[in-house]
Amino acid sequence: MSDDLYQEIILDHYKNPRGVNALDHALAESHQVNPTCGDEVTVWVGKGDNGSLDVAYVGQGCSISQASASVMSELVAGKDAATVSKLEDAFMELMQSKGNLEADEDVLEDAVAFAGVSKYPARIKCALISWMALKDARIKAGLTDHASDEEEEN
Amino acid sequence: MALNVEEIRSDFPILKRDVRGVPLVYLDSGATSQKPSVVLDAERSFYETSNAAVHRGAHALAEEATDAYESARAAIAGFVGASSEEIVFTKNATEAINLVAYAFSNATDKHRQGIEVDQRFVLRPGDNIVVTEMEHHANLIPWQEVCAKTGATLKWFGITADGRLDMESNPIDQNTKMVSVVHQSNILGTINPIEDIMRMTHDVGALGFVDMCQSVPHMPVNVHATGADYAAWSGHKMLGPTGIGLLWGKSELLNAMPPFLSGGSMIEMVNMDHSTYAPAPQRFEAGVPMVAQAVGLATAVGYLEKIGMDNVAQHEHELTEYLLNRLHELPGVHIIGPPNSIDRGSAVSFVVDGMHPHDVGHIMDSRGVAVRVGHHCAWPTCRRFDVPATTRITPYLYNTHADIDAAVDAIVAAQEFFGVLPESEKVGL
Ligand SMILES: Cc1ncc(COP(=O)(O)O)c(C=O)c1O
Numbered sequence: 001m002s003d004d005l006y007q008e009i010i011l012d013h014y015k016n017p018r019g020v021n022a023l024d025h026a027l028a029e030s031h032q033v034n035p036t037c038g039d040e041v042t043v044w045v046g047k048g049d050n051g052s053l054d055v056a057y058v059g060q061g062c063s064i065s066q067a068s069a070s071v072m073s074e075l076v077a078g079k080d081a082a083t084v085s086k087l088e089d090a091f092m093e094l095m096q097s098k099g100n101l102e103a104d105e106d107v108l109e110d111a112v113a114f115a116g117v118s119k120y121p122a123r124i125k126c127a128l129i130s131w132m133a134l135k136d137a138r139i140k141a142g143l144t145d146h147a148s149d150e151e152e153e154n
Numbered sequence: 155m156a157l158n159v160e161e162i163r164s165d166f167p168i169l170k171r172d173v174r175g176v177p178l179v180y181l182d183s184g185a186t187s188q189k190p191s192v193v194l195d196a197e198r199s200f201y202e203t204s205n206a207a208v209h210r211g212a213h214a215l216a217e218e219a220t221d222a223y224e225s226a227r228a229a230i231a232g233f234v235g236a237s238s239e240e241i242v243f244t245k246n247a248t249e250a251i252n253l254v255a256y257a258f259s260n261a262t263d264k265h266r267q268g269i270e271v272d273q274r275f276v277l278r279p280g281d282n283i284v285v286t287e288m289e290h291h292a293n294l295i296p297w298q299e300v301c302a303k304t305g306a307t308l309k310w311f312g313i314t315a316d317g318r319l320d321m322e323s324n325p326i327d328q329n330t331k332m333v334s335v336v337h338q339s340n341i342l343g344t345i346n347p348i349e350d351i352m353r354m355t356h357d358v359g360a361l362g363f364v365d366m367c368q369s370v371p372h373m374p375v376n377v378h379a380t381g382a383d384y385a386a387w388s389g390h391k392m393l394g395p396t397g398i399g400l401l402w403g404k405s406e407l408l409n410a411m412p413p414f415l416s417g418g419s420m421i422e423m424v425n426m427d428h429s430t431y432a433p434a435p436q437r438f439e440a441g442v443p444m445v446a447q448a449v450g451l452a453t454a455v456g457y458l459e460k461i462g463m464d465n466v467a468q469h470e471h472e473l474t475e476y477l478l479n480r481l482h483e484l485p486g487v488h489i490i491g492p493p494n495s496i497d498r499g500s501a502v503s504f505v506v507d508g509m510h511p512h513d514v515g516h517i518m519d520s521r522g523v524a525v526r527v528g529h530h531c532a533w534p535t536c537r538r539f540d541v542p543a544t545t546r547i548t549p550y551l552y553n554t555h556a557d558i559d560a561a562v563d564a565i566v567a568a569q570e571f572f573g574v575l576p577e578s579e580k581v582g583l
Contacts (some may be wrong), residue, residue, distance in 0.1 A: 006513075006571070038528065038542040064512070120516070
């Protein structure tokens with residue numbers, strides 16, 4: 001029952017979320033809501049060591065939205081803007097795949113657990129909301145990578 | 155008289171289908187109802203035999219189409235105790251509410267330009283419009299917009315902990331120009347004392363509007379008996395097609411209002427620099443209207459009349475009582491709205507400890523049970539109860555006790571799956 005959606009990893013991140021925090025040295029934040037169901041997440045980004053990103057979030061909402069925020073914060077923490085931008089794209093591609101994409105576990109790690117979400121159009125926004133907040137906060141903070149972020153705008 | 159639900163169900167082709175590999179249990183009629191074959195057949199037959207633009211042209215088909223359209227209006231008017239001239243076809247209830255809201259802002263605009271308009275629709279700073287905290291966004295945002303455009307103030311009735319209107323918070327006063335309240339809440343299920351509220355409205359000389367989206371489909375309603383001046387509801391929630399909504403208004407008021415959408419079919423005389431308008435309802439039906447939908451909706455009304463709205467209401471009342479009792483038995487499940495079936499319709503919202511409504515709805519769906527999750531376009535109501543969203547079950551005439559059982563089983567399954575079933579319950583499983 002719903003096993004394709006509710007992977008163990010998702011339920012685990014939902015019940016034991018990582019990375020929930022405010023960031024005291026944040027350069028920017030982004031608050032996103034999903035107006036159809038009231039999911040909310042705020043993501044903060046700041047500069048970490050050696051050009052890496054520090055990320056934190058708070059949120060409330062369904063298991064998919066909250067687990068996705070938790071997985072996202074774990075996955076991108078400590079990575080540089082170029083890598084994060086690529087992860088955002090990879091996750092977006094997975095969400096748009098309608099279940100027809102073999103997710104690359106080497107790249108997306110725990111986030112591959114969300115592959116099943118792409119088969120449920122009503123839930124894709126839930127999984128994406130924290131990633132959208134991340135991208136928005138990153139751009140506001142100027143923590144972008146020219147090559148990968150500009151390619152996107154074209 | 156008890157409904158013959160099996161016979162009714164056989165009239166609805168969609169109820170025979172499977173979803174996600176299991177039989178569909180449709181419990182989302184508050185969002186939209188399913189349609190019996192007779193409604194679909196009526197629309198098809200209109201297109202196959204009488205299709206033409208109404209109120210235009212003198213050929214035989216145009217006459218037949220006009221007759222079908224106007225007969226539909228008469229049938230729908232009769233269903234709610236109104237007369238034909240009082241019924242305006244719109245695309246949905248939302249548009250019908252906007253039509254009246256725009257009468258206020260358009261009249262206020264014209265008044266500011268020195269154009270003569272009926273003063274009942276002119277708003278000034280200091281005037282107020284009254285709604286409730288349990289409105290659907292469709293009966294909230296249009297009034298917010300009117301206030302923003304005219305300088306009037308929006309006020310509202312609050313809600314008590316058990317989901318009733320808090321009559322002590324009544325904000326109606328001498329400066330109130332319009333009171334617009336929902337008859338039955340689509341999220342809480344509460345049936346409001348609209349006769350009383352309309353009396354208070356008229357005591358201060360204001361106009362009264364009732365959002366009947368969740369009442370006309372579910373109980374016998376005589377619009378005049380409610381004391382309201384206006385009402386709106388949608389065809390698609392009462393076995394009719396999408397694309398058609400209804401505004402009922404007292405003729406004298408409709409004819410005193412400036413038009414909403416303008417263009418063809420709504421005019422009396424047109425010159426290059428000014429025009430005059432047809433009397434209501436044509437004044438508010440600019441452009442070629444939704445004729446096939448009107449024919450379909452009239453057929454839906456006939457179908458409901460044959461069953462009897464008293465019987466529909468009685469059936470829903472029994473199912474609602476059964477549903478409330480079953481939900482009360484579930485540990486970790488809390489009803490948002492009146493806990494009993496007194497002055498209550500079939501919309502039953504609830505939350506589950508430890509689970510977000512989206513997840514509850516998803517697992518119910520995986521067992522074929524279609525329910526609504528979210529804020530139900532009543533976000534302020536959710537905020538009042540401090541919940542981000544709810545899961546909502548809304549039975550209708552084609553639902554059975556077995557459907558309620560399936561829903562309740564699915565809720566317990568969701569709790570089990572998420573490991574949030576309180577200990578006491580696990581033992582018994
Ligand atoms: C109480 C209430 N008012 C207004 C509406 C809006 O109806 P529609 O979307 O058909 O315009 C609805 C439907 O969801 C409703 O339940």
